[in-house]
Amino acid sequence: MHAFEYVAPHSVDDAVTLLQESGDAQVLSGGTDLIPQMKEGRRRPPLVVDVKHIPELNELVYDPVEGLWLGAAVPCHRIVGNGAIARAYPGLVEAISLIGGIQIQGRATVGGNLCNASPAADSIPALIAHRAVCHIAGPKGPRTVPVEDFCTAPGETVLEPGELLVKIHVPAPPPNHGGAYQRFIPRNEMDIAVVGAGAALVLDERGQVIQQARIALGAVAPRPLFVEEAGAFLAGKPVSEEVLEEAARLAREAARPITDMRGTAAQRKHLSHVLTRRVLIQAVQRARGEEAGRRNGHV
Amino acid sequence: MSSKVMVSTHLNGQEVTFLCEPRQTLLEVLREELGLTGSKEGCGNGNCGACNVLLDGVLVNSCLVLAVETDGRTVTTIEGLTPPDRLLPLQQKFLEHAALQCGVCTPGFIVSAQALLEQNPQPTEGEVRRWLAGNLCRCTGYDKIVRAVLDTAQSLAGDPAQDSAKEVGR
Ligand code: FES
Numbered sequence: 001m002h003a004f005e006y007v008a009p010h011s012v013d014d015a016v017t018l019l020q021e022s023g024d025a026q027v028l029s030g031g032t033d034l035i036p037q038m039k040e041g042r043r044r045p046p047l048v049v050d051v052k053h054i055p056e057l058n059e060l061v062y063d064p065v066e067g068l069w070l071g072a073a074v075p076c077h078r079i080v081g082n083g084a085i086a087r088a089y090p091g092l093v094e095a096i097s098l099i100g101g102i103q104i105q106g107r108a109t110v111g112g113n114l115c116n117a118s119p120a121a122d123s124i125p126a127l128i129a130h131r132a133v134c135h136i137a138g139p140k141g142p143r144t145v146p147v148e149d150f151c152t153a154p155g156e157t158v159l160e161p162g163e164l165l166v167k168i169h170v171p172a173p174p175p176n177h178g179g180a181y182q183r184f185i186p187r188n189e190m191d192i193a194v195v196g197a198g199a200a201l202v203l204d205e206r207g208q209v210i211q212q213a214r215i216a217l218g219a220v221a222p223r224p225l226f227v228e229e230a231g232a233f234l235a236g237k238p239v240s241e242e243v244l245e246e247a248a249r250l251a252r253e254a255a256r257p258i259t260d261m262r263g264t265a266a267q268r269k270h271l272s273h274v275l276t277r278r279v280l281i282q283a284v285q286r287a288r289g290e291e292a293g294r295r296n297g298h299v
Numbered sequence: 300m301s302s303k304v305m306v307s308t309h310l311n312g313q314e315v316t317f318l319c320e321p322r323q324t325l326l327e328v329l330r331e332e333l334g335l336t337g338s339k340e341g342c343g344n345g346n347c348g349a350c351n352v353l354l355d356g357v358l359v360n361s362c363l364v365l366a367v368e369t370d371g372r373t374v375t376t377i378e379g380l381t382p383p384d385r386l387l388p389l390q391q392k393f394l395e396h397a398a399l400q401c402g403v404c405t406p407g408f409i410v411s412a413q414a415l416l417e418q419n420p421q422p423t424e425g426e427v428r429r430w431l432a433g434n435l436c437r438c439t440g441y442d443k444i445v446r447a448v449l450d451t452a453q454s455l456a457g458d459p460a461q462d463s464a465k466e467v468g469r
């Protein structure tokens with residue numbers, strides 16, 4: 001690895017000042033993307049700012065009314081190991097649990113998954129489906145950006161020089177809410193999604209009519225793709241096979257995949273359809289409270 | 300050229316102070332500065348698990364940790380996890396099941412599997428396979444490793460006297 005300076009500030013303000021002064025500093029949280037990138041010489045920052053000592057970035061608080069506050073430097077294992085959060089947002093926590101194997105879970109963070117801005121990042125479609133919002137600090141003061149607008153291109157985000165992702169807020173799940181995330185990989189574990197699909201929806205109190213729905217796809221566009229029209233189509237419709245099928249078709253249409261070593265564009269189109277239908281069915285089952293024990297993609 | 304930084308770490312039960320450059324990984328410092336060569340470098344990029352250690356009790360790849368990050372924290376390597384004069388039940392089962400051939404992956408597997416058994420003493424086969432998915436082995440085909448871990452769990456459950464042997468350092 002190239003030589004660099006290392007600092008570990010203890011406040012958001014100090015981190016912002018350091019990032020602003022240095023210009024091309026890199027933020028280090030879990031390091032599971034940054035350190036390999038530096039080893040390969042793909043990133044050569046003169047300064048690395050370790051944000052794990054900043055209290056706000058380590059916050060992990062769930063409240064049934066306020067929702068979830070997820071600090072940008074909280075490692076995945078803390079989220080996955082929190083029963084209350086896993087019960088409130090099973091779809092989101094499943095997506096987070098798929099980021100790497102156990103030893104990656106010990107270090108990797110959702111904030112890092114967002115800032116690394118891979119089109120195939122597992123947590124991002126689930127965050128979009130769950131209406132998550134990024135809270136950002138910077139030289140011009142704080143601002144918020146919905147997760148669907150955070151990534152702009154592979155490896156690129158809306159963060160301006162000097163800005164720092166501090167935390168992510170996920171609204172509290174309303175009654176009769178269900179969410180799900182599934183991906184296709186050729187192995188059983190530890191792989192990068194060929195396609196990933198996240199969905200979250202709210203049913204009426206009888207569990208028959210979809211009141212609102214959000215769907216997002218991973219690895220089918222230069223950035224995680226919010227398929228707003230598929231969710232809008234579902235709003236107000238009774239749950240039926242045809243209706244879910246039509247939403248899945250809309251997701252397939254929205255997908256703009258490329259062919260690469262992981263899969264062809266045609267395969268990814270097909271997967272967008274199949275996975276969207278599956279996550280919608282699973283989200284409906286969860287909203288109705290009738291799901292039988294499938295967790296973390298394992299039977 | 301960045302200058303060296305002083306780092307104090309609670310390593311394998313002892314306070315250890317060392318000098319390192321920010322660009323050095325924990326794995327590099329363990330092996331090359333501190334002489335702890337039990338942790339192996341298989342890939343250097345987080346894919347193989349041969350370098351696994353516990354950082355504040357959490358399983359991590361030491362090739363993906365900067366040594367400077369461990370200042371004030373607790374690091375446990377394979378050397379700290381295994382007694383010098385005898386084998387852990389898990390190590391014994393690795394021998395009995397022939398769960399190693401070249402042995403390069405073995406320290407990483409022992410650190411991972413020991414961490415699993417500490418928090419889940421009776422894992423299912425699926426749980427063992429999922430937990431060890433981040434450890435690669437080019438020789439054994441994994442089955443013997445999985446059987447060794449399951450057999451360890453079974454024998455520890457069947458023999459409460461061995462439970463204390465599970466706690467390292469007693
Ligand atoms: S050497 Fe660290 S994971 Fe392979």
Ligand code: FES
Nearest residue numbers: 400401436437438
């Ligand atoms: S025994 Fe050779 S890599 Fe596992």
